Amino acid sequence: xxxxxxxxxxxxxxxxxxxxxxxASGELITEKSGVLNLGVEGMMLIGAIAGFATxxxxxxxxxxxxxxxxxxxxxxxxxxxxxxxxxxxxIAAGLALTIFxxxxxxxxxxxxxxxxxxxxxxLAFPLLSKIPFFGPVLFDQNILIYFSFAILIAISWFxxxxxxxxxxxxxxxxxxxxxxxxxxxxxIRYGAIAFGGAMAGIAGAxxxxxxxxxxxxxxxxxxxxxxxxxxxxxxxxxxxxxxGAYLFGGITYLSLYMQGLGVPIPSPLISALPYFGTIIVLVxxxxxxxxxxxxxxxxLGKSFHAVV
Amino acid sequence: MFRLExxxxxxxxxxxxxPVLAVALTILTMGIIFAMMGAPPVTAIETxxxxxxxxxxxxxxxxxxxxxxxxxxxxxxxxxxxNVWNIGGDGQFTLGAIxxxxxxxxxxxEAFWWFYPLVLVTGILGGMAWAAIVAELKLRFNAxxxxxxxxxxxxxQLVLVWLVTGPWRDPHGFGFPQSxxxxxxxxxxxxxxxxxxxxxxxxAPLLAIALWQVMARSVxxxxxxxxxxxxxxxxxxxxxxxxxxxxxxxxxxxLSGLAGIIEVTxxxxxxxxxxxxxxxxxxxxxxxxxxxxxxxxxxxxxxxALSYLGGDAAQINLNLPNAITGIxxxxxxxxxxxxxxxxLYRLKRVRPAAPVMKAS
Numbered sequence: 001x002x003x004x005x006x007x008x009x010x011x012x013x014x015x016x017x018x019x020x021x022x023x024a025s026g027e028l029i030t031e032k033s034g035v036l037n038l039g040v041e042g043m044m045l046i047g048a049i050a051g052f053a054t055x056x057x058x059x060x061x062x063x064x065x066x067x068x069x070x071x072x073x074x075x076x077x078x079x080x081x082x083x084x085x086x087x088x089x090x091i092a093a094g095l096a097l098t099i100f101x102x103x104x105x106x107x108x109x110x111x112x113x114x115x116x117x118x119x120x121x122x123l124a125f126p127l128l129s130k131i132p133f134f135g136p137v138l139f140d141q142n143i144l145i146y147f148s149f150a151i152l153i154a155i156s157w158f159x160x161x162x163x164x165x166x167x168x169x170x171x172x173x174x175x176x177x178x179x180x181x182x183x184x185x186x187x188i189r190y191g192a193i194a195f196g197g198a199m200a201g202i203a204g205a206x207x208x209x210x211x212x213x214x215x216x217x218x219x220x221x222x223x224x225x226x227x228x229x230x231x232x233x234x235x236x237x238x239x240x241x242x243x244g245a246y247l248f249g250g251i252t253y254l255s256l257y258m259q260g261l262g263v264p265i266p267s268p269l270i271s272a273l274p275y276f277g278t279i280i281v282l283v284x285x286x287x288x289x290x291x292x293x294x295x296x297x298x299x300l301g302k303s304f305h306a307v308v
Numbered sequence: 309m310f311r312l313e314x315x316x317x318x319x320x321x322x323x324x325x326x327p328v329l330a331v332a333l334t335i336l337t338m339g340i341i342f343a344m345m346g347a348p349p350v351t352a353i354e355t356x357x358x359x360x361x362x363x364x365x366x367x368x369x370x371x372x373x374x375x376x377x378x379x380x381x382x383x384x385x386x387x388x389x390x391n392v393w394n395i396g397g398d399g400q401f402t403l404g405a406i407x408x409x410x411x412x413x414x415x416x417x418e419a420f421w422w423f424y425p426l427v428l429v430t431g432i433l434g435g436m437a438w439a440a441i442v443a444e445l446k447l448r449f450n451a452x453x454x455x456x457x458x459x460x461x462x463x464x465q466l467v468l469v470w471l472v473t474g475p476w477r478d479p480h481g482f483g484f485p486q487s488x489x490x491x492x493x494x495x496x497x498x499x500x501x502x503x504x505x506x507x508x509x510x511x512a513p514l515l516a517i518a519l520w521q522v523m524a525r526s527v528x529x530x531x532x533x534x535x536x537x538x539x540x541x542x543x544x545x546x547x548x549x550x551x552x553x554x555x556x557x558x559x560x561x562x563l564s565g566l567a568g569i570i571e572v573t574x575x576x577x578x579x580x581x582x583x584x585x586x587x588x589x590x591x592x593x594x595x596x597x598x599x600x601x602x603x604x605x606x607x608x609x610x611x612x613a614l615s616y617l618g619g620d621a622a623q624i625n626l627n628l629p630n631a632i633t634g635i636x637x638x639x640x641x642x643x644x645x646x647x648x649x650x651x652l653y654r655l656k657r658v659r660p661a662a663p664v665m666k667a668s
Contacts (some may be wrong), residue, residue, distance in 0.1 A: 038454065042638075078642060087312075087653075088645035091393055091454065095592055096641035102586075103634020110629035222462050229455045268470035275462040279445070279457070286450040305312070 003133055003179060010137050012256075013044040015211060017249025019044075019203045021148045023227035024234075024241050025155055026199025031231055032159065032173035033192035033297035038094025039054025039079055040200050040204060042101025047072045047201025048208035048219050049112075051274045055209055056117040064117065065144070065205045072201020073194045075101070080193040084186055087303040098224070105217065112215040120144060120210045121305070144206045151199070156238035168192060172297035175304045185304050200224065229278045233285050235295040314651040322650040326602075327597055330643035331611070337639050338632075347626050355625050356519050356632070360617035369504035372575055373613035376401070376587045378512040379567035381594030381605045382528030383560030387534045388555040389523070391602055394442060396457025397564045398588025399464035400435040404565025405572040407434025407466055409579045412494035413476060413487055423493050428569055434559050435565015438464060443557040447550055453557075461588065462491075472579050487579040510571035513606050515563065520602035528555065564588065585616065593641045612637060 023040050028221055030037050037043075050071030055064030079097050082088040120142040129140035154301040159165040168188060171178045175185045207219050234240035246287060258265065320640070335353060342352035360366045380397045389395045408431030415423070438460055445451040468555030469485070478488040496506045523529035535542040535552050572583055590612050597611070619633030 082642060082645050086646045086649040088648060092596055092641070093645050095395065095589070096638055096645060099589055099634060100591070100638025103631050105635075105639050106631030107635060109631050110631060222459075225455060229452075229459075232452060232455070233486075264332065266470045266474050268466040268473065272463045272466040275459040276467075278450070280460050282451045282455055283445055283449040286452065289450050292450065301480050305314075 007133050007136055009253075010133075013113045013246065013249045014137070014141070015249075016147050016256075017245045018224055018244050019206045019211060019228060020227050020248055021152065021242065021245035022144070022203035022206060023224060024245060025148070025151055025238070026196035027227055027231050027236065028204075028234070028241060029155060029168070029198035029199075030192045031300060032172045032236060032297055032299050033168050034175060034304075035083065035123055035189050035193055035300065036090045036301040037076070037079055037097070037196055038228065039076070039097025039224075040103065040196075041220050041222070042098035042104075042226050043072045043075055043197050044207070044220045044224045045101040045105040046075050046099060047204030049108045049204075049215075050201065051205030052112060052117050052208040054214050055205075056112065056115065059118055061118045061120045061209050062143075064209055065120070065151060065202060066307035068201040068205030069198040069273065070200070070201070072197035072204070074197075076193050076200070077190070078195025079197075080190045082180060083303065084189050084193075087209040087305055088192040090301050090303075105219075108219060109215055113217065114214055116214055118132060119213070120206070120284050126222040133226060142210055144202065144210065147202075152242055159238065169297070172299055175299050175302070179272065179304070179306055189304075200227075203227070226274065226278050229282055232292075233281050235285070235291065237295070247281075248272070248274060248277065267307045310655045311658045312649065313656045315652060315654055318516070319651050319654075321649075323599065326597070326647035326650055327644060329647045330597075330640060333643045333647075334636065334640040337643075338636060341632075341635065342628075347622075347628060351433060352622065352626055354629075355621050356618035356636075357614060359625070360614060360621050364503065366617065368505045369617055370501070370610065370613050371505050371509040373616050374609045375506075375512040376567035376571050376584075377591050377594050377612055378516055378609035379508070379570075380560075380564045380588055380591035381598060382512075382516045382608055384591055384595040385598060385600040385605055386519060386523065386532070387556040387560040387604060388595060390532045390552050391536045392446075392553055392556045393437065393454045394457050394560050395454055395559060395592055396438070396442065396461045396588065397560070397591050398584055398586060399457065399461035399562040400438045401563035401568035401571070401584055401588050402464040402468050403438040404431035404435035404568030405579065405583055406471065407431055407437075407565070408569030409487065409490070409572050410471075410476070412490045412573065413579075416488070416491045416494075418491070421513035422498075422645075424495075424573075426655040427494050427573065428566060431569025432562045432565045435561040435568060436561070437561075438565070439557040439561020440554075442561075443554050447553060456613065464480050468579065468583070469581050472581055476579060477493055478578070484582045489578045490573050494573055495577070496570050497561075504575070506570070506574045508567070508574060509594045511566075511570070512609070515566075515605050516602040519559075523602065528552075532556070564591075590637055593637055593644075596641065597644055612640075615640075 023044055027040055047068035051064040051068030054067035055061045079093050082093045083090045122140060122142050125139040129135045167183055171185050171188045179185050208215060212219055229240060230244040233244040252275050255270045258270050259267045339349035339353055343349045362371055384394060384397060408427045411430045412427050442453050445456050446453045473485045476487045478486055483547045483628055496508060498506050499510055531547045531552060535547060572579055593607040594605055594612050597608035605644055615633050615636045619630035622628040622632050623630040
């Protein structure tokens, strides 16, 4: 029986952590290129409704995920045009994305409230999935959970070992130098923003097609913002992102678990735990100003306009 | 092809022209969205933007909706001028409502003339306290104010839910998640009989004008602008960034808190789980659309208040979801941010070299 509880405990944490990890991985790449996109929450919501509507209408959850990624890219390109081509303030443009995303998801989702869509397929490895504990945890998960790990490893490899990753980091740390070397700062940033949009969209699809069985308007409930905080927490390092996402998945699960257990703390206050935790973590990580300045992409949030 | 060319100075024309252009483009886009949703565009826009304000009742509803937006927006404009990105207006609004509303609930029989002002002051202090957390975390621990103020929005909302479903729930409320109604002594007074226009509708523009005077004429206002536009110059001049950050957050938190307590003691009448339709976030758009200027904020507040009324009108008359309000607000901010490029840059037409020869 203990093994049963341990298995369900770990499974719950994985399932609560994955959307954070997916969205934060995308934002990490965007920020590494020197762009701060605060619209993660909005892109997630748009991905969630695009994925849900597509999966519901076509009957295919996989098509839903693709549609979510596509919708995330399209909406993130609005942000890219505003901040990169029209040099708008990135903070304001990100907020606009979030406000628009809330409205857009509510508008399209109005007809879907309380309806279920096909859920994401599981990928069970033969034999391996039958091993106690490790089987269900490692070898019998839905495809986006595998994807979240694969993409994280790929991102880490991309940033550290590839030439393209080096250029991306150069653009984020010194766009003038990168421009002088002949790289197109604009194109690279457009690409990084679109990747962030796709990942946020997929994170949204995970929520609407797996995590929450029915469509509801406030599906993201601040997860996009927590993902943003996680990028700061990780100090822009991929594997720390993983640690952060699982820490928060753990806190989310803990708050659900405590409510189920009937702990004598009112349940709304327990629900506040992840948000409270985010503040604590931000405080702990930001205290060391020098470390933050050392790790943060030097051009984060700054506009770039090539004169020639 | 077009190319952006720096003007070298701010264009006075486009500083005020860009919001007008943005509103025009937004209305055009809304027409297209309405058409895509199967509603006749011209009628739909008329329903959304004009029909809500064709009656006295409509105009007073507009004033009631605009009051909190202007109060929060003018505080945010003040804050953003100092480069402090408080986006937690909704949380400070909620805490103001909780603090002031709590006082009103604990003393339901007070009949002194000063009780209502005391409730308002408590609301202001509640909003300030919530913003003070953000200031302290930013200054002492370097924690990003965007994220902390936003997390505090969620926490404030959950605290409110706890209070109205638990300790403060109305025992005679049939189990609904709401507090008892506030007493007559703790209710926002009406200022024009026969309408829903209350004290807040008068206070909001007055506060905006007061803050405009502070920003335009006082040393504090000058320091604020310098810190926002040229942080280095401000440091050389010896302006205290710490002090200004505190003032910016306390002013915007206090104004949001005031908006919150006026809203619950006025139009809402009690504490419930949904006291704000996202006023704190809409006020961000209000601040930008108003050019971070208190007088601009008044106009912007009225326009965005109209978008709430328009959403309701579109729902009732055209059977469209009232989420159209959020779309309007988001699209408006998109266009505004895009159009703002014209303030610092001009569009220059770049012609291919060859065809120029044929000029006659």
